[in-house]
Amino acid sequence: MKLSEISVFLNGELQGNPDLEIINVGKIETAKRDEISFISNPLYEKFYNNTNAGALILSKDFEIKNNRTDLSVIRVQDPYLAFVSVVELLTKEEFEDETGISDFCSVGKNCELGEEILISDFVHIGNNCKIEKGVKIYSNCSLGKNVIIGENSVLKANVTIYNGCRIGKNVIIHSGTVIGSDGFGFAQQSNGIFKKIPQNGIVVIEDDVEIGSNCCVDRATLGETRICRGVKIDNQVQIAHNVVIGEDTVIVAQAGISGSTKIGKRCMIGGKVGIVGHLTICDDVIIGAAVGVSKSISKPGIYAGYRAKPIKEELKQEAYIKNLEELRNRIIKLEKNK
Amino acid sequence: MKLSEISVFLNGELQGNPDLEIINVGKIETAKRDEISFISNPLYEKFYNNTNAGALILSKDFEIKNNRTDLSVIRVQDPYLAFVSVVELLTKEEFEDETGISDFCSVGKNCELGEEILISDFVHIGNNCKIEKGVKIYSNCSLGKNVIIGENSVLKANVTIYNGCRIGKNVIIHSGTVIGSDGFGFAQQSNGIFKKIPQNGIVVIEDDVEIGSNCCVDRATLGETRICRGVKIDNQVQIAHNVVIGEDTVIVAQAGISGSTKIGKRCMIGGKVGIVGHLTICDDVIIGAAVGVSKSISKPGIYAGYRAKPIKEELKQEAYIKNLEELRNRIIKLEKNK
């Protein structure tokens, strides 16, 4: 694609060679003559001088000290978002051809199958499922009965969806992830032996959600576990029964949310965070990596620590702990001077 | 089903309309006229006044202040257990019809297949396996050679069982779980390169065990890794080689038990707990969420903290840390008054 075309696509301002043929995107450190890269983070500004890329996307404010005539640039408002769009533009074709229903899949009775879908090899789909237009289901996925997959959603290989779960539109679920397995619920009987509590609810995943690989989202005991519109979940995250995750919240890898906890909108839950059950986390809360949350949070802000607290308190506490040796020395001095 | 029938089933005491037709169970907040719910936790007592459920299960002691003529009740000893039984009663039929051997599965040589089993699509079963009566194996499961699955056990979709592992009766294993992968054992050679130690043991899972999704239970290096009768394991739990988990122990999501550790009976291991290898945890130990256990535990009780200690010690330590500012201020005062 010609650089001029990319510039028009980005609604950018081109300085340099409009006819330069760009075939790929690249990291600024390793990009080649026929690749385009970008500078967004100031730490990368130094690479302007020696990148081998043919073109760079820069912000309108980016100040060039030593102008390079061999390097074309496109000026835009937000170079990072523009670059993401170029990546999409140049790679769109790769998946476009993948539609059709494999001869080696198994589709149950009374299923509704939309147009332009992919059902790949060894996919099992139970009875009464609805697979909407444009859906792609890659190999070895297993869908139970009464499952709905909304328009243009993608299930990568080896995904499992249990009976009755409902997936919205434009959802991406990565391999190994399990949606709708039983919530962890047992009632201890008088003899100490646990009796399974049937898990009769479902999981609802709203539109525009992405879930990483090897995650678990358990079905509700009664009612539903709900992942709201726009939520992004990394790999190996555990979402227990009856949890609700609010719109546009992000959850990083290996976090775990226990049963019946409600998380607000636009939260950022760090990697390895653990949140105990039956809590409420309000909107716009940021929880640092590996933090343990055992109480509800009702004020937006940043929380940190082995036991979650506002980050200022945590940093203060850490400073006090770091100074314990000095504190002890001051006590020794006082004792001597007594 | 008529409410009177449910009351007889529960051996309960019915007050209200015996002919009320109940078709489902519901949460007390959202239940409808044709649904039954329950009150067990005092926090939910307030819902008596405004639930839309047609009937409630209550304890014999539950005191009704404003009697509602539109709401029938069944009185029992333990409303929670009774409710669990009703859930089972009303949902029993859903899975009953699922038996048969798919045309799209692959069963190895010399396998013994019991009656009334389900082997669903794209299930691979190796040679010399024994699948006992009433077993259900859902789609895309893979069983190695010489595997035994005991009566009425259920493998949900996408479960993997390696060669030689033995699963007891009435066991449920959820999707994505791997039983019998190699223990993590390597011997460092003089040149620093690791040599794999062959993992020749097996995994034995006793009766009445439930294991969540995306768990791993590694085979023993020699001998066996053993999950004893009645153990309940949540999602994403890691059980290393040669571990033994005692009867009726419960392990919450994302916990990890390292190699050769033995855990007693009736323990409760919290979410995200890590236990290092070669330890012994005695019976009746409760370990809080996200606790790290690096020493054996020989006294029943509750343990907490980033490094496990009896919960009283942990709470005391946390209180001391919280008071560090005050402690420092007292030192400053002493220094001034010197």
Place this chain on the structure above:
Amino acid sequence: MKLSEISVFLNGELQGNPDLEIINVGKIETAKRDEISFISNPLYEKFYNNTNAGALILSKDFEIKNNRTDLSVIRVQDPYLAFVSVVELLTKEEFEDETGISDFCSVGKNCELGEEILISDFVHIGNNCKIEKGVKIYSNCSLGKNVIIGENSVLKANVTIYNGCRIGKNVIIHSGTVIGSDGFGFAQQSNGIFKKIPQNGIVVIEDDVEIGSNCCVDRATLGETRICRGVKIDNQVQIAHNVVIGEDTVIVAQAGISGSTKIGKRCMIGGKVGIVGHLTICDDVIIGAAVGVSKSISKPGIYAGYRAKPIKEELKQEAYIKNLEELRNRIIKLEKNK
């Protein structure tokens, strides 16, 4: 196999019955007359007196106090490594027969298939893949397009490899593991909604790597995520996009490495460790279990603590915390004596 043959194989020194027929290896506590075991750890020396094994592998220095005429021994330099070799010797045959291409697999167009390979039931292989000589792919694996699997590598059942990923020689990947799922990258737009950043890179796994079950190794955003030669990874480990793991490094279960972090050679990363993104960990670093690493590490050594620090500092800090009660008492005493 005769004990004399085993001794010759080990280049050992045999004392006892050369004609003893050994059919298996065993743990010293439970081994039988026709089994061989070993003593390496001094804690196990006491078992010399009462093991039922027919033969033991001992170090050249092992001092026998009460010689047992019913127990043969083979003396070697390193009994543990020797034992590992015997385990390999006696169990080699089990898997040898498993080759062939199942009638129930699906291989895409333009694939190159080497000799003596296994492609088991319900394996899906996309277009343009290269499966080299001696590779074994067990049931229900899914390989995308343009995947390369190097000589003699093994994919256990239910493994997923995304488009374009390259696996080296003699690699073992256990069940449920996902190689090449999308890195977790989203750009927040001005309206707060996240836009997916296409993940166009790949994963490269070099020779002699072993990866446990239910792990995730994400593809790079651009370029590659790389697991270098000889790395050993336990179960449920998360490796994010653009990470590099250096040669012969070991990563224990449930650890997570965030995006773009580079880890050196011969490191040992403990179970449940979390390492934040964009860090550099130098060669020969040992990180204890459940440690959180939020800064780069440039000095080899052992690191511990909820926030990683050199282990000496961590132990000192823990000691100070443990003594807080005593410290407070000394302040109280000073206040009284004022």
